[in-house]
Amino acid sequence: MSSQDIPEENLPAEQDAHGAVGVANEQDPFADPGLPPHEHRVQDIDEQAARRSERVVAFLFTVSMLATVGFIASYVAIPHDRAIYVFPIGHINALNFALGLTLGLALFSIGAGAVHWARTLMSDVEIADERHAIEATPEVKAKVLADFKQGAKESALGRRKLIRNTMFGALALFPLSGVMLLRDLGPLPGTKLRHTIWSKGKLLVNMNTNEPLRPSDVAVGSLTFAKPEGLEEHDEEFQTEIAKAALMIVRLQPDNIKDKRELEWSHEGIVAYSKICTHVGCPISLYEQQTHHVLCPCHQSTFDLSDGARVIFGPAGHALPQLRIGVNDEGYLEALGDFEEPVGPAFWERG
């Protein structure tokens, strides 16, 4: 492209609308041309347009007032349990819908009015302000350093070492009291994480029916959740106990059980495993009948219930603990002891 192709007004020499920069242009086409001249908006030159803007802003503020009235009216008039159908959301609470929309409209209109006002009617002339260095001038810095030296000298902290050292000692020690006070935030763990309330002879109670389970209640392919006999929802410690004692029970064909110990601890193919995932403690609740896999819905750890509940996928670190079960004289499923190993997530003392 040659210079003849450039429209005249685009030539660098033609561009300097504001005199002095022109000289710099010749030397340096990339030089800062300075703030561009202010361009008037239609509102700046046409009073009719300005009045139109004024009316728009006033209209928005009026809408806001009306919306607030609407909010109060909705609050008073709409029963708090009325549901309405709103396309495409579906059935929703009418009061929440009305209050939210009126409040939203009231607020949004104020905002829109203010912004429109600022954009169309307030001056849009750009102004340049100077910046000043954040750091102090050398004189100020020198003065501060001198002051500090003087203060330090007058305190005699550097000269009287005994005061300095004992003061640091006292200041370093006193926060220990605060640390001590935190001790009673909770009891020491002891062996609490190793035990659950399962013990020899405790019946396995169906979580849904609250009835003790018989072997005949557990069909092949079903997944049953159980809790120890005597643990009731209204108990003070229910939440904490069920967090460790929750059990899942499945029935497998005894020949399908690959793990020897699992077979020994089962009863007629019925096996009881801790429901609490060994990863971070979510309750496991998804069971695949055909493969005998259970899956934790939180982090997708997958365990093979026909093979000692070993981990076959996911982030869990070890197999689910198994509860040894049998049948008592009356034909009910019972525990033959507590879990042999801690249930739930692993911890330092687990071993």
Add this chain to the structure above:
Amino acid sequence: MSNNESPSSNEPRRGKAPAGERVADWADGRLGIYGLAKANMRKIFPDHWSFMLGEICLYSFIIIILTGVYLTLFFHPSMNEVEYHGSYIPLQGQMMSEAFNSTMHISFDVRGGLLIRQIHHWAALIFLAAMFVHMMRVFFTGAFRKPREVNWLFGFLLFVLGMFTGFTGYSLPDDLLSGTGVRFMEGAVLSVPIVGTYLSFFLFGGEFPGGDFVSRFYSIHILLLPGIMLGLVVGHLILVFYHKHTQFAGPGKTNNNVVGMPLLPVYMAKAGGFFFLVFGVIAAVSAIASINPIWSMGPYRPDMVSTGAQPDWYMGFSEGLIRVMPGWEINAWGHTLVLGVFIPLVIFPLVLVSIAVYPFIESWVTGDKREHHILDRPRNVPTRTAFGAAWISWYFVLLVGGGNDLWATHFHLSINAITWFVRVGFFVVPVLVFVATKRICLGLQRRDRDKVLHGRESGIIKRLPHGEFIEVHEPLSQDALHTLTAHEQYVPAAIGATVDENGVERKVKGAEKLRAKLSEAYYGEESQIPKPTVEEYKEITSGHGHH
């Protein structure tokens, strides 16, 4: 208006000063407000859409505080078990904690309670999202450079504290979903070597869940963390005022000035109006879109869970870490090292810290001690931009991991395949994104260079007398030329002479070598396209038709 009044204030007045002025005089005599107003009333704020992101953060934070105070009037932070007898029929007679019960009360029996709850929760999500995007804006434009490094750290702390305030907040209703999240946290704490079990017992007042965590989370959520955050927000704003806002390069904009509109009236009207816009949108969203419907999840029971359990989005990347980590456990000498949980717990802060310390690394590499008030265009700093993009991709790979079950069910994919993708992607994706971003930046730099030297493609085709077709390029205005060439290009820092004039060899420290290497990677030939010089420009514009 003020022009008409100002002369009169200098002359002795007949009547009393107007009431407003008398109030201001009173306050000035005690607080010195005229001095403050002189410096700040007409303070200049530059205009750019990306500068509003920080405002969204501030406004959603205010909305959260307002609605949060309202919620405390009704919420009972107690884990005592009670039977439900409120107006939501499906849960009648169920056992639940008082925390859940009172949240049900707020949602169903307090008029407008549900709206305020939903505004609170939506505002929290938007607060975190806005902070994330605001942080990225600051990062990619280099607004964190001197003198703003401390403010970058303030902002980073706000983001991290916001995450934990959010987590403790959504755990308060003690519903099935949030309880699962708390259980996850307990499992993670247990994995800490040596002290993990003790930490867990002290945090929960005994075994999980116990009866204490809601009231403890409550004081953390409404007092401790918001108190610290409020202090940081105030500090953040004071520093924004003190440093004055950054601006993009352009005609009339230099490192020594700030060009824009005065606080009174334009910025005040725009920013104040924007608060109402943000609040209005959040209120409307809360009217339309239900969030955290605890009634459909039910009260927490440690032996129950629902599928598709997800934390709020800002915790998603930590969830991803924990989901895709292989389940490593080391058992020795009667102790267990739960690496499968502990490693994610350690990487979690590292992901965040890696972006927080970046400004200090960059300033060490450049060795630049000057103040910077002109923003970079991301393309002009390819290595930084590539690092930021890689970090974001890292974050999003982990977010995919955190929602691997949802990805699997929504896109009919194998969950195992997604998990493996994330495991590999954790290491590979950031590298790919880094390389790709850098190349894109360099491409854009070349385009800018072309534009400056050869002008804008006009789309006009012209036939020359001898039959050749050429496209007419229009030269840029001086404004555009200046804007595209205003950035400064660093020269890679070289290791100085290793042998002095007496021939004595100087030992080069490892840090020095590393710095030279990084500097080469940042500003070497392959990391930036030399910007056009005046000579090149003149040669081309005055020369004859070569292009």
